[in-house]
Amino acid sequence: MASLLPPRVAAAEVFGHGDEEWWGALLPAEARLMAGAGAKRRRDFAGVRVCARRALRVLGFGPVPVLPGPRGEPRWPAGVVGSMTHCAGYRAAVVARPETGLAGLGIDAEPHAPLSPDVLDMVASPAERAHVAMLADGWPRVHWGRVLFCVKEAVFKAWYPLAHTELGFLEAEVAFQVNGDGSSGGVTAEVRRPGPFTVVSGHWRVADGVIATAVVAEAAAAWKSAQPPAA
């Protein structure tokens, strides 16, 4: 995950399906939230918080709970922006100080598997469907629909904590750049409604059966669309 983000972002990740060691790493307020949760949810929740605390330590924080807000967004300590993701066999968290120029961060990981055509129709615009069809001609081993979906989830995770409103799948238009072997590259997403940012950029990678994506909203580009014009 670190390789998908600028060096001013601290990242931590764990591979594997989790064990009781992660569960023991929860702080009391987090453990209370997980009382009664199923085993998978407990492993995901605990594993990603192990990552969060490792990444926060790089920024100088001691162990602090990372509790979810009303829409599931992570509530980071004051002076931190960040994002978390978990999927089968993988968990990651990234954090940064806003004074480094970052308004928001979003990451997502998904199994590298096909996305059903029905879901692609729901999440992709006609231009995006044409874009992924063209990419599939060039790099047929990549499940481009799923990579697109993964990017949009990352965009949502950058958007929501700043906007506190939902972002629809068709409100962000994604474009990929592809590196030589087709397993990684860059990505941009333009957001087509007023809000905390109009564009994010980032990177994606497919490795070991997992798609990982990360996007950043630069502070300089943030909130411009929501500001009234200067008098």
Ligand SMILES: CC(C)(COP(=O)(O)OP(=O)(O)OC[C@H]1O[C@@H](n2cnc3c(N)ncnc32)[C@H](O)[C@@H]1OP(=O)(O)O)[C@@H](O)C(=O)NCCC(=O)NCCS
């Ligand atoms: C919120 C959402 C993006 C999470 O996707 P997901 O694939 O379940 O995410 P992951 O399993 O990789 O990561 C889960 C983590 O995302 C983070 N997350 C959850 N809700 C969030 C929100 N509203 N804002 C930011 N981050 C959020 C949390 O850290 C969560 O981990 P936790 O529950 O252990 O704290 C998804 O459930 C959703 O609502 N999607 C629909 C909207 C959308 O994607 N629109 C695209 C617009 S372009």
